[in-house]
Amino acid sequence: MKNLSVSNLEMVYELPKGGSVHALSDVSFDLQAGRLLTLLGPSGCGKTTLLNIAAGFLAPTSGTVTLGGEPITGPGQERGMVFQQGALFEWQNVSQNVSFGPRMNRKKKSETAVIVEDLLATVGLRGFGDKAVYELSGGMQQRVALARCLANDPEVILMDEPLGALDALTREKMQGLILKLWQETGKTIILVTHSVEEALFLGDRLFVMAPRPGRIEREYELPFAKVGLSVDPRELKASPEFIEKREELLSMIWDMEEQIMGHEDGTS
Amino acid sequence: MKESPPSVDALPAGLRKFPRFGRRGTQSRKTVTFGDASEVTTSKVWAVVSLGGLLVLWWYLTRGPEPILDEKTFPSPVVIWDAFVEWWQDGYRRTSAWEHASASLSRVLKGMVIGTVIGIPVGFAMGLSRIMRGIFDPIVELFRPIPPLALLPLFIMWFGIGEESKVNLLVWASVWVMIIAARSGVLGVSGSKVHAAYSLGANKWQILRYVIMPNALPEVFTGVRVALGVSWGTLIAAELIGAEKGLGTTIYIASRFFRMDIVFVNIIIIGVIGASMEMIMRFLEARLIPWRGKG
Numbered sequence: 001m002k003n004l005s006v007s008n009l010e011m012v013y014e015l016p017k018g019g020s021v022h023a024l025s026d027v028s029f030d031l032q033a034g035r036l037l038t039l040l041g042p043s044g045c046g047k048t049t050l051l052n053i054a055a056g057f058l059a060p061t062s063g064t065v066t067l068g069g070e071p072i073t074g075p076g077q078e079r080g081m082v083f084q085q086g087a088l089f090e091w092q093n094v095s096q097n098v099s100f101g102p103r104m105n106r107k108k109k110s111e112t113a114v115i116v117e118d119l120l121a122t123v124g125l126r127g128f129g130d131k132a133v134y135e136l137s138g139g140m141q142q143r144v145a146l147a148r149c150l151a152n153d154p155e156v157i158l159m160d161e162p163l164g165a166l167d168a169l170t171r172e173k174m175q176g177l178i179l180k181l182w183q184e185t186g187k188t189i190i191l192v193t194h195s196v197e198e199a200l201f202l203g204d205r206l207f208v209m210a211p212r213p214g215r216i217e218r219e220y221e222l223p224f225a226k227v228g229l230s231v232d233p234r235e236l237k238a239s240p241e242f243i244e245k246r247e248e249l250l251s252m253i254w255d256m257e258e259q260i261m262g263h264e265d266g267t268s
Numbered sequence: 269m270k271e272s273p274p275s276v277d278a279l280p281a282g283l284r285k286f287p288r289f290g291r292r293g294t295q296s297r298k299t300v301t302f303g304d305a306s307e308v309t310t311s312k313v314w315a316v317v318s319l320g321g322l323l324v325l326w327w328y329l330t331r332g333p334e335p336i337l338d339e340k341t342f343p344s345p346v347v348i349w350d351a352f353v354e355w356w357q358d359g360y361r362r363t364s365a366w367e368h369a370s371a372s373l374s375r376v377l378k379g380m381v382i383g384t385v386i387g388i389p390v391g392f393a394m395g396l397s398r399i400m401r402g403i404f405d406p407i408v409e410l411f412r413p414i415p416p417l418a419l420l421p422l423f424i425m426w427f428g429i430g431e432e433s434k435v436n437l438l439v440w441a442s443v444w445v446m447i448i449a450a451r452s453g454v455l456g457v458s459g460s461k462v463h464a465a466y467s468l469g470a471n472k473w474q475i476l477r478y479v480i481m482p483n484a485l486p487e488v489f490t491g492v493r494v495a496l497g498v499s500w501g502t503l504i505a506a507e508l509i510g511a512e513k514g515l516g517t518t519i520y521i522a523s524r525f526f527r528m529d530i531v532f533v534n535i536i537i538i539g540v541i542g543a544s545m546e547m548i549m550r551f552l553e554a555r556l557i558p559w560r561g562k563g
Contacts, residue, residue: 057463077469087460090559091482101468134562152468
């Protein structure tokens, strides 16, 4: 198992019309293998930028991200990605989507078939292998995306608002699935979300990020994700501890949004 | 009685004055239908009425010993049917109808195949590389708007009056369409699909083969459809100007001998073949690219 280490990360986007955006400023943290980190913050706080740097899709202006001591310089299959939506290959059926990684690695067909069957069962899609992905509901599509990502057995899974496009009920169910996958596989997960409740419920560690410049504002160690599967999630989310944290985070983010608005009024 | 939403058929006989025209099959309970595009499907009944009406009108305008339209320049449908049978069985000027039609069709197919084989790789290169885009963009933008027929005199001088000039003209007519279709197919691939594939361990070649190519297929197919239509129109016009065989040639020669019936038969056949090509392409598209528009 490999730890993820981020040190002194800076990201400055030069704008085409001059000027620049300071998307990340001096971001450093260590993430032990097997932890589930959620990133929360208003738009423009750099959380997706951070995720894309960890995925290797973006090179930082300065600073480094390492996984197990190895610097990240590009995308790699030890770091799986789950996107919000639209990243499935609609010209392939469910099984072909899930087996994409093993096929690219030229794994044996028999081995791949076993992996696909196992994963479809894990994400609750047994018997859906031959379906076209566009025939599935949004929630089922995200199950396929999770299974596809797990098929390569990555060290780290990076999720960019994976449940952002789902309705409230499906979203709650899928939160349960993510917790289950996390606990059963012991993978390291970084999950970006806009939802305070989701960040609290899923995050075994939580960063609240702030914009201008993008940075880690507060850090939390949370108890909810560890017990999330053994208790009723609705009850957990209605518990005083959970509500207290939720309100704290909400008001923090609310203040940030207010500041941004004020800032924009001042400059325009 | 069956439990079903009340329909016109369930009304008492006295109220059922009119048969259910048009909206057959839709059991819609919508109260707002005017302006709702999903409610406007092709009424098959009215399609038949429209086509039949046209035929009857034509027959009416050309009937009798003193028809409203001059029978020399606008023959009646009956005359044209006879001409069709004659043309189909005996041919015109010692060449069978099938030979004329297949001469035209094979020119289009040759032109399309070559145009596609050149156009797709160029379009892909333009979609994938800045340098290729820089090299080909001005060429495509400069040559694409030129109507192919404007080049026919040049092509005849360069490649002669025979097959070569016509096939090359159709290559020209289709290649720009195919380049643009392939390019936009490549550019239409979403970043997250490419990113997902890289994260799943795909290399550049695999990204091209398993992500970009299937993703571009619907656009390429549309390109083939458009190019086929453009080629067909261009070819017929080119044949009017000069060829040994072909549907356009037949029109030209028949008009010189004032055989308006043969002219009409050929025009109708050109239309039917054009429409059939479109229909075959749509059928293939539904079969080969069921995911179209569902990404």
